[in-house]
Amino acid sequence: MCVAPRAAGDAAAAAAADVYVVTSGGRRRIPAHSSVLASASPVLESILQRRLKRDMDGGGKAGTGRAVVRIRGVTDDAAAAFVRLLYAGSSGGEAVAAAAAEIDEKSAVQMLVLAHAYRVPWLKRRCEETVGSRLTAESAVDAMQLAGLCDAPELHLRCTRLLAKEFKAVEKTEAWRFLQDNDPWLELDILRRLHDAGLRRRKWRRKRAEQRVYVELSEAMDCLRHICTEGCTEVGPVGRPPAAAPCPAYATACRGLQLLIRHFSLCHRTSCPRCQRMWQLLRLHAALCDLPDGQCNTPLCMQFRREEEEREKAKAKAGDDDDKWELLVKKVKVARAMFSLGKRRQMSSSHCQC
Structure with missing residues (x-):
């Protein structure tokens, strides 16, 4: 039975074909053009060149008969669809989109195998997207095995994400039990990948939590400068009453910091955790403060600066560079820079929208 490819046009175009594509069962002979097949797939080009050379070495003349290309391992319908897609790929544009829309969930697996075997990159990408977009818990294991056999990294990544999630x-599933019984190495590889993914997620969450702490410390530094310079509701600079109206950060940071300052001024205990926290905030402010000497209204700023300078000199003499406090100061500086950059971007985008 001869079936002309849709992209070939009418019967005249089919008659001009010089290649037969024969399916696994041999029940279907699809007329095609060697130029189209060769341009679409380097594997088919190599096969056709070998057939032509064999015919010439055998004493025949080129073009006296139709070469035969066998596509094995898939159904007749899948082979015919593959040939149609090769013709669509040679046409490009809307023909590719229309032909790719015909790829359903069942044929996508066979198309992916053929696209990998015959090295058709654009079709392989389309099939990866089709199979990956319809992944379920039932099909994830089989799809991962398919991705390994066909060297499909995008599909493999989607399978790994689904396995980690569900x-x-x-x-x-039956597929997982079958994998445990027949392919323990793949099972071990999957479990190892899931373990590594879990470690990465925990590390990412820990890093995000640390970043939030640095951002909160940066906001506390801004509130401390604001309270000691302008005053806010309960606490104000020396010789000036506090501002009556609350600031924008009053509910989130400023009020709590004011309560901590008032406690610090009244507490007389030697080992008070709240006072120790205030000491650390004042020391951190001194490490970040860039105002000239005598112009900062924050309490103990100059004293902490001098102590820090003496510490630096002592460490330079001892040759000790490992200081967790310096690392904290650097990270808070980075958080402040990133936070101020984000604010500037928001302001610029709001101005652009206006």
Whole structure:
């Protein structure tokens, strides 16, 4: 039975074809053009060149008959669809989109195998997207095996994400039990990847939590300068009453810092945790303060600066560079810079919208 490819046009175009594509069962012979097949796939180009050379070495003349290319391992319908997609790929544009829309969930697996075997990159990407967009807990294990066989990294990544997200559901599937019984190495590889992904997630969460702490410390430094320079509701600079109206950060940071300052001024205990926290905030402010000497209204700023300078000199003499406090100061500086950059971007975008 001869079936002309849709992209070939009418019967005249089919008659001009010089290649037969024969399916696994041999029941279907698809007329095609060697120029189209060769331009679409380097593997098919190599096969056709070998067939032509063999015919010439055998004493025949080129073009006296139709070469035969066999596509094995897939159904007849999949082979015919593959040939149509090769013709669509040679046309490009809307023909590719229309042909790719015909790829359903069942044929996408066979198309992916053929696209990998015959090295058709654009079709391989389309099939990866189709299979990956319809992944379920039932199909994730089979799709991961397919991704490994066909060297499909995008599909492999999607399978790994689904396994990490719904591993309990995957464990209950027949495919996972079959994998445990027949391919323990792949099972071990999957479990190792899930373990590594879990470690990365925990590390990322810990890093995000640390970043939040540095941002909060940066905001506390701004509130401390604001309170000691302008005053806010309960606490104000020396010789000036506090401002009556609360600032924008009053509810989130400023009020709590004012309460801590009032406690610090009244507490007389030697080992008070709240006072120790205030000492650390004042020391951090002194490390970040860039105002000239005598112009900062924050209490103990100059004293902490001098102590820090003496500490630096002592460390330079001792050759000790490992200081957790310096690392904290650097990270808060970075957080302040990133926070101020984000504010500037927000302001510029709001001005652009206006």
